[in-house]
Amino acid sequence: MHELSLISAIIKVLREKVREFxxxxxxQVNLTVGELTNxxxxxxNAAFEVCVEGTELAGAKLVMERVPARGKCRxxxxxxxxxxxxLQCPQCNRQGxxxxxxxEFYLNSMEVE
Ligand SMILES: [Zn+2]
Structure with missing residues (x-):
């Protein structure tokens, strides 16, 4: 389950920010998540809930902003x-x-009290 390792990294950053500020x-935690990250x-959400239980992040809502996949012809x-x-260009029909x-997969912002 790669979601668990992804969210663990995000939580680490969040907890650092929580202490810092x-x-x-x-x-609420706002993430940017690309379509190709699967x-x-x-x-x-489930991984997040388990990981934040008993921490200062417990009860926070996870919101994901999806980024559609885009390609550029070489x-x-x-x-x-x-x-x-x-992976074929619709303009010149070539591969590449x-x-x-x-x-994308990153922490965009968080809303705090
Ligand atoms: Zn092209």
């Missing part, structure tokens, strides 16, 4: 939405696509 309670929302530089890993969005 002397936060009493975290209400992160399942329910699994991530030949003609056209940018387009990637559909199911079809660089993924420019969709692999």
């Amino acid at each position: 002397n936060v009493r309670r975290v209400l 992160v399942e929302e329910a699994t991530l 030949h003609c530089a056209t940018e387009f939405a990637l559909v199911k890993y079809r 696509v660089e993924i420019v969005a969709g692999k």
Whole structure:
């Protein structure tokens, strides 16, 4: 379950911030999650709840902003939405696509009390 290792890393950062800014309670955690990360929302939520139990993060709501996958053609530089890993340029029909969005996974912000 790669969600567990992903969320553990996020929680580590969150707890550092909580200490740094002397936060009493975290209400909401906003994550940016790319479509290509294969992160399942329910699994991530479950992993988060287990990991934060008994910490200053308990009860915080996890909100995921999804980023659609986008590719850029290495030949003609056209940018387009990637559909199911079809790595072919819709403009020049050649193979060779660089993924420019969709692999994101990071902590965007948190709302605190
Ligand atoms: Zn192209």
